[in-house]
Amino acid sequence: MELTLWTYEGPPHVGALRIATSMEGVHYVLHAPQGDTYADLLFTMIERRDKRPPVTYTTFQARDLGGDTAELVKRSINQAVERFQPEALLVGESCTAELIQDQPGALAAGMALGGIPVVSLELPAYSKKENWGAAETLYQLVRGLLKDQVPPPGTPAPSPQRWQQEGRRPRVNLLGPSLLGFRCRDDIREITGLLDRCGIDVAVVAPLGARPADLQRIPSADANVCLYPEIAAPVCSWLERSFGMATVRTVPIGIGATTAFIEELCGLLGLEAPEFDEPSRLPWYSRSVDSTYLTGKRVFIFGDATHAIAAAKIASQELGFQVVGLGSYSRELAREVRAAAKELGLEAIITDDYLAVEKAMADASPELVLGTQMERHSAKRLGLPCAVISSPLHVQDVPARYSPQMGWEGANVIFDSWVHPLMMGLEEHLIGMFRHDFEFVDGHRSHLGEGAPAITSEPAAQATAATATAIATDTATATLEGLVWSADGEAELAKIPFFVRSKVRRNTETYARERQLQVIDSETLYEAKAYLSR
Amino acid sequence: MGASTLAEAMVNPMLDGVLDAGPKVAPPLEILKESGQREVFCGLTSIVWLHRRMPDAFFLVVGSRTCAHLVQSAAGVMIFAEPRFGTAILGERDLAGLADANEELDRLVKELLARRPEIRTLFLVGSCPSEVIKLDLAKAAERLNRQLLGQVTVLNYSGSGIETTFTQGEDQALVAMTPLMPSSDKPQLLIAGTLADAVEDRLVDLFGRMGVGAVRSLPPRRSTELPPVGKGTKLLLAQPFLSATARALIARGAELIPAPYPLGVEGSREWMAAGAAACGVAPAQVAAVLDPLVERGRHAIAPHRETLAGKRLFLLPDSQLELSLARFLSRECGMELVEVGTPYLDRQLLASELDLLPAGTQISEGQDVERQLDRVRRAKPDLVVCGLGLANPLEAEGFATKWSIELVFSPIHGCDQAGDLAELFARPLRRRSLLSFAA
Numbered sequence: 001m002e003l004t005l006w007t008y009e010g011p012p013h014v015g016a017l018r019i020a021t022s023m024e025g026v027h028y029v030l031h032a033p034q035g036d037t038y039a040d041l042l043f044t045m046i047e048r049r050d051k052r053p054p055v056t057y058t059t060f061q062a063r064d065l066g067g068d069t070a071e072l073v074k075r076s077i078n079q080a081v082e083r084f085q086p087e088a089l090l091v092g093e094s095c096t097a098e099l100i101q102d103q104p105g106a107l108a109a110g111m112a113l114g115g116i117p118v119v120s121l122e123l124p125a126y127s128k129k130e131n132w133g134a135a136e137t138l139y140q141l142v143r144g145l146l147k148d149q150v151p152p153p154g155t156p157a158p159s160p161q162r163w164q165q166e167g168r169r170p171r172v173n174l175l176g177p178s179l180l181g182f183r184c185r186d187d188i189r190e191i192t193g194l195l196d197r198c199g200i201d202v203a204v205v206a207p208l209g210a211r212p213a214d215l216q217r218i219p220s221a222d223a224n225v226c227l228y229p230e231i232a233a234p235v236c237s238w239l240e241r242s243f244g245m246a247t248v249r250t251v252p253i254g255i256g257a258t259t260a261f262i263e264e265l266c267g268l269l270g271l272e273a274p275e276f277d278e279p280s281r282l283p284w285y286s287r288s289v290d291s292t293y294l295t296g297k298r299v300f301i302f303g304d305a306t307h308a309i310a311a312a313k314i315a316s317q318e319l320g321f322q323v324v325g326l327g328s329y330s331r332e333l334a335r336e337v338r339a340a341a342k343e344l345g346l347e348a349i350i351t352d353d354y355l356a357v358e359k360a361m362a363d364a365s366p367e368l369v370l371g372t373q374m375e376r377h378s379a380k381r382l383g384l385p386c387a388v389i390s391s392p393l394h395v396q397d398v399p400a401r402y403s404p405q406m407g408w409e410g411a412n413v414i415f416d417s418w419v420h421p422l423m424m425g426l427e428e429h430l431i432g433m434f435r436h437d438f439e440f441v442d443g444h445r446s447h448l449g450e451g452a453p454a455i456t457s458e459p460a461a462q463a464t465a466a467t468a469t470a471i472a473t474d475t476a477t478a479t480l481e482g483l484v485w486s487a488d489g490e491a492e493l494a495k496i497p498f499f500v501r502s503k504v505r506r507n508t509e510t511y512a513r514e515r516q517l518q519v520i521d522s523e524t525l526y527e528a529k530a531y532l533s534r
Numbered sequence: 535m536g537a538s539t540l541a542e543a544m545v546n547p548m549l550d551g552v553l554d555a556g557p558k559v560a561p562p563l564e565i566l567k568e569s570g571q572r573e574v575f576c577g578l579t580s581i582v583w584l585h586r587r588m589p590d591a592f593f594l595v596v597g598s599r600t601c602a603h604l605v606q607s608a609a610g611v612m613i614f615a616e617p618r619f620g621t622a623i624l625g626e627r628d629l630a631g632l633a634d635a636n637e638e639l640d641r642l643v644k645e646l647l648a649r650r651p652e653i654r655t656l657f658l659v660g661s662c663p664s665e666v667i668k669l670d671l672a673k674a675a676e677r678l679n680r681q682l683l684g685q686v687t688v689l690n691y692s693g694s695g696i697e698t699t700f701t702q703g704e705d706q707a708l709v710a711m712t713p714l715m716p717s718s719d720k721p722q723l724l725i726a727g728t729l730a731d732a733v734e735d736r737l738v739d740l741f742g743r744m745g746v747g748a749v750r751s752l753p754p755r756r757s758t759e760l761p762p763v764g765k766g767t768k769l770l771l772a773q774p775f776l777s778a779t780a781r782a783l784i785a786r787g788a789e790l791i792p793a794p795y796p797l798g799v800e801g802s803r804e805w806m807a808a809g810a811a812a813c814g815v816a817p818a819q820v821a822a823v824l825d826p827l828v829e830r831g832r833h834a835i836a837p838h839r840e841t842l843a844g845k846r847l848f849l850l851p852d853s854q855l856e857l858s859l860a861r862f863l864s865r866e867c868g869m870e871l872v873e874v875g876t877p878y879l880d881r882q883l884l885a886s887e888l889d890l891l892p893a894g895t896q897i898s899e900g901q902d903v904e905r906q907l908d909r910v911r912r913a914k915p916d917l918v919v920c921g922l923g924l925a926n927p928l929e930a931e932g933f934a935t936k937w938s939i940e941l942v943f944s945p946i947h948g949c950d951q952a953g954d955l956a957e958l959f960a961r962p963l964r965r966r967s968l969l970s971f972a973a
Contacts, residue, residue: 001628001638003646005620010603033662035576035695038604040923050930052923059572062665062696076571083904095598096662096696099629125598126626355616 012133157244303390570902577703834953
């Protein structure tokens with residue numbers, strides 16, 4: 001038993017749901033009690049999907065448990081097949097159904113379903129999690145659909161360079177992109193374009209957008225690209241073992257990794273890697289003198305293994321940051337994360353306890369946090385800038401614009417989204433440095449802190465706006481509560497940087513009111529400052 | 535336990551006796567009963583508002599990773615530094631031996647309480663897996679209460695999906711609290727059901743103005759300050775999903791006041807009037823306080839009524855507020871009811887609402903979501919009330935939707951909120967008329 005206040009990953013059947021929902025023509029019958037349909041909203045709300053996930057939940061209730069829940073499973077399967085006419089059927093169970101042992105997979109196998117391929121999923125809900133469930137589902141589905149194509153043992157592995165004899169362009173499969181994965185939609189577009197410039201076609205993208213028939217075409221490719229190891233590593237290994245298909249395992253996130261990816265792939269396929277002329281702005285932007293201030297910025301990184309490892313490499317090598325913490329919730333890939341951390345002289349944080357991550361974050365005193373949505377919230381509590389680099393997702397991680405993480409454009413996106421939170425900090429510093437210059441009028445407002453003097457119904461804010469205009473008249477100003485700012489009090493207040501001024505005003509007025517002062521002069525201001533800074 | 539709430543209510547002679555004094559149950563209704571896939575939350579979801587109501591309570595679900603994921607998905611947990619709810623996730627070892635599971639639970643509870651010393655009440659919340667493996671949380675609560683020597687009160691209830699739907703979780707949580715309520719036969723009005731604090735203050739103030747001074751609430755704002763209950767207690771349900779709580783309080787001597795629920799001007803007025811009348815307030819006094827509110831509330835609804843009147847409404851089952859909302863939207867906002875779905879129908883607690891619904895209203899109980907969506911597509915309503923899992927897909931099919939979960943998080947009860955309640959339903963329609971992507 002383990003106390004969990006929040007979890008990075010859902011149960012394994014949610015991973016299966018991600019695979020089913022990513023694909024077309026697949027339906028998933030899930031033996032599950034009422035309530036498990038909550039998982040639908042992950043797709044319809046976070047991903048803003050315009051279709052319901054292709055799932056039929058058996059929705060058993062307590063009163064069904066005494067009766068025949070197996071019959072309910074069979075009815076659900078029949079109804080789902082009749083209504084949705086899937087090209088492949090997944091059958092599985094959620095945590096509760098696992099306990100009642102109806103074995104829906106075996107039940108489905110015994111049913112006449114018109115020859116639809118049926119894949120039975122056994123996803124141990126009490127020991128495994130979402131990414132494992134997704135990887136297992138993709139593996140079982142591919143295996144199930146390809147079982148008749150597996151060549152006999154001893155068959156020589158096909159050459160990844162056979163395209164040369166067959167008089168066609170080389171082609172590869174992109175494996176692993178799924179819904180609720182980080183920026184998968186845009187990564188696929190970016191990598192497909194990148195491969196095209198190398199003269200390589202994409203045979204199958206899976207699971208995202210694939211149909212069962214597409215999975216059956218997987219062996220027709222010259223190699224597999226394991227884009228997201230959390231989801232695709234097991235299926236890539238199986239395709240290697242069973243079909244002799246070579247796998248490219250470099251994940252093209254960052255300039256170095258994208259270059260290495262192209263070299264690995266082209267080398268495998270026997271292609272000359274093309275020259276890319278200034279493919280990404282990241283290297284130049286990073287060398288540009290204005291990036292000097294990025295040097296040695298302390299960065300804390302936590303996410304899924306793939307994105308955390310990539311982020312650590314980009315941060316340390318391509319942006320000149322100092323990585324002060326690196327970790328992941330992906331236990332399946334903990335070894336890789338540990339190795340990456342060790343290279344940076346760090347001990348990897350492998351945990352799914354977000355409070356432990358928050359503590360490690362606080363202890364590392366970073367200047368920038370790269371993490372999941374949860375680290376964004378932790379960073380906010382610690383007052384640290386943060387960029388999101390990994391699932392689990394929030395609706396804002398599914399942007400309308402094109403914003404991949406992989407390839408050349410991905411590197412541009414990464415530069416912008418990591419550096420901007422820091423640049424805002426620099427801008428604040430400049431505002432502080434130049435605020436005494438006469439050109440620098442108080443009309444300039446910081447985008448942080450107090451924000452623009454927006455229209456607001458809050459009485460205190462109205463008072464602030466009213467007194468702000470009164471400063472120039474050099475007369476004492478009355479606030480709503482009858483408190484008066486003396487002329488020298490106002491003058492002292494005007495020396496305070498405008499972006500904290502209204503906060504200081506508010507704090508001072510609160511301080512004065514608590515002491516029943518009538519007039520706020522410069523002394524009051526400093527007394528309040530001293531009092532509040534204690 | 536609560537699996538057959540409806541069936542139990544039907545045969546509970548105590549409740550029948552009480553309700554006989556109230557308005558007669560409506561003539562037999564044609565109700566479409568369905569079973570199949572249900573697109574609803576389970577009772578664990580109600581933790582999301584219960585924990586906010588009682589800031590000194592912690593809700594510990596004893597369940598699986600699915601339970602944890604459900605609650606965090608429904609609640610947007612990330613905004614909390616450390617939420618006052620969590621899940622004791624069962625592992626394979628716990629399934630292997632229940633003795634170990636009990637020891638593990640004790641260990642985990644003690645760790646939790648050491649970390650959160652401000653917690654006064656701990657709710658152990660049963661889930662589907664804990665119910666199926668028959669982990670006895672009542673015994674666990676008893677054992678922990680002994681060990682904790684009164685520092686913290688440990689209660690238990692089930693929010694499992696095999697037994698409870700969405701808001702029924704609150705019903706079960708309140709039932710768990712009733713045995714701890716002190717006994718007192720002093721006259722009082724007891725409002726059961728979580729209300730937003732501001733709404734509760736307002737209702738208490740209005741009852742005060744009518745001359746009802748002793749008004750208490752269940753759940754209370756502090757879990758340790760439970761209201762008393764006894765022969766002098768007039769029980770007014772603020773929410774229509776509290777069947778088991780009503781039974782438990784009636785068993786403690788309370789008298790259930792039949793009324794429609796305080797949604798909309800009409801429902802709120804009748805609800806307050808019924809409560810006041812039960813406490814002996816003269817109708818003139820009730821009218822003196824409530825009539826100006828009714829006037830003002832109708833005025834607040836009027837602009838939204840313009841948007842809603844004549845529009846066709848389809849409510850999918852979810853929050854169990856569907857019948858009350860249908861009554862409000864048809865009678866006060868002029869909407870036409872295509873179908874009113876409810877997860878389960880407690881005819882007795884909803885008798886007043888059933889009386890007020892237009893004759894021939896199609897009510898459906900339970901759900902087969904695919905068939906129900908077929909009916910939605912055939913009927914082409916102007917607005918569909920549904921859960922979050924269905925909202926965007928229905929929008930993509932061209933239907934305006936209102937998510938029902940917002941209704942359990944927003945202050946919607948009382949005459950003063952009637953305008954806001956109408957606005958919640960008018961907004962999707964208004965928005966549709968605002969958007970244009972034409973050149």
